[in-house]
Amino acid sequence: MMLKHKVVRGLISLGVITFTSTFFVYELMNSYRSMNAYMSYIVEKAESSLLQDKYQNQSIGFLTRRFNTPVQPLTSYQQQQICAQLEYDNQVKGINLIHQHSLLLSGTFQTLASDCRGWPQDIPQLTAFDKASLLDDADSIHKENTTSKDRRITYYVDLQNKYIYASTFINTESFTLSPNDFLKYGRLNVDTTVLNGFMSSSKAVPKIYHDTFRNKNVMSIMSPVYVAGKLKGIVVSDYSLSNLQDIFYPYDRPLVSRNLDITIKDPHSLREINVLSSKKSIFNYVTHKHEFSHGLQVRLSLDVLYFLLSSWKIILFYFLFTAALLQLVRLHFRHYHNVSRDNISDTMTGLYNRKILTDALESRLQRAVAANTPVTFIAMDCDKLKYINDTWGHEEGDRAIITLAHGINNSIRGSDYPVRLGGDEFMLILLNFPLADTPKLIQRIEQNIKALDGSGRIHFSWGSTAMKPTDTLQDMYKAADLELYINKKKKSSERPV
Secondary structure: OOHHHHHHHHHHHHHHHHHHHHHHHHHHHHHHHHHHHHHHHHHHHHHHHHHHHHHHHHHHOOHHHHHHOOOOOOOHHHHHHHHHOOEEEOOEEEEOOOOOOOOOOOOEEEEOOOOOOOHHHHHHHHHHHHHHHHHHHHHHHOOOOOOOOOOOEEEEEEOOOOEEEEOOOOOOOOOOOOHHHHHHOOOOOOOHHHHHHHOOOOOOEEEEEEEOOOOEEEEEEEEEEEEOOEEEEEEEEEEOHHHHHHHHOOOOOHHHHOOEEEEEEEOOOOEEEEEEOOOOOOOEEEEEEEEOOOOOEEEEEEEHHHHHHHOHHHHHHHHHHHHHHHHHHHHHHHHHHHHHHHHHEOOOOOOEOHHHOOHHHHHHHHHHHHOOOOEEEEEEEEOOHHHHHHHHOHHHHHHHHHHHHHHHHOOOOOOOEEEEEEOOEEEEEEEOOOHHHHHHHHHHHHHHHHHHOOOOOOOEEEEEEEOOOOOOHHHHHHHHHHHHHHHHHHHHHHOOO
8 A cells, every 4th residue: 555545544544533532522521520510519418418517516505605604503412412423434433434324414424523523513504415415316317318327426525624525325445534635635536726726716616636546537516615705615526437428428329439539628637537438449530629618628539430330331332433434444445455456457467567657657767766776677578478379278378477477576576566568578667776686686587487387488588778867668668678679589599499
């Protein structure tokens, strides 16, 4: 196939790929926009849920009003009754440490106070905290799409009297308060940076902190409790990982969840929580970032594997359709090449026919000669062809022509032009071939004919000439044919028939 035909075929193939890829990219962009909108839907749904939890936590923080409302102080007898309910477990002092038996409180109370002073006055407010927490738990149970068995744990941390009260029963084997932990605000799930943030705000604030007891980052909503303008304590609602997964989980598209990464980040503490992680990861196909109104940031990344799995029919159709079109292009050019080759090829011998001798070839040869590239023409014909036809028949004569053609074709290079002019007349056009090398080529042709013909009756005559810049194909044919005539006449005089 000629170079220009190869270039045209390459351009058409490139056009086919561009055409089909345009539709594929269009589908890819549609999928991208659709999934980006779906990521926004997930975030909006989660933000709505977190906002509701935030207001619920803040409503529990009504303890500020309870603590600031004047109440009748407990009598000494009442304080003694409360202190009588204290129990000890592994040096921990509190109420409902091992079993839930107190009539005053339904949750677990732990204190670091060395005596029974100060904190008993807060017991009436803690009973109100119990009621508010029960309403919050009942509401969270009825939340849509909640499948986790874990509920948010809500507790109150009192910083003045050094105690912690969880609205639900917590065995001390799961949570134990120690003086060292409280000072570090570690197991209380509070750190100093969070506490400092409350000094300028009385609203519920979501935060991510490191829980030293569970040794992982935890997200909490915290509401401050003030008494006489000073921070007394904090109402904390902890989210477990399963809680967050319930909030963000794409229940309507399970395939998305297997290829989705969700990370929540607290820009103040720079702590993160990985809510969901993709099962397998190639590279992120859709990335959506959002900053909640309460300060936390969320990042959702959908892996390209989702697109491959969800759009496999489109991808398969794209590759099959593209392959089919490319195959049609290849078959078309192969057919064109075969037709072109047959048009300039001799049917009997497979060599070129006269149609190869065009003005374009003549111009090419003249440019080569002008650039000092030797071009040699050799005219050949079969000796005594008429005698062979008359003696052994025309089939034997045709075999002699075919054998001579094969001997020629087996002796020259791929860049040369072997041409059958008609009958037993042949013309060889040899590029970058010195005239002086002609006898060696003739010798190779004779050897190849002997290898192909066992009868020994096939011989040929030849004449050669070198092309000059001003010579035409017709000039070269006449000059080489004249040399052939001289060679044939010489052979006839030496070996008369």
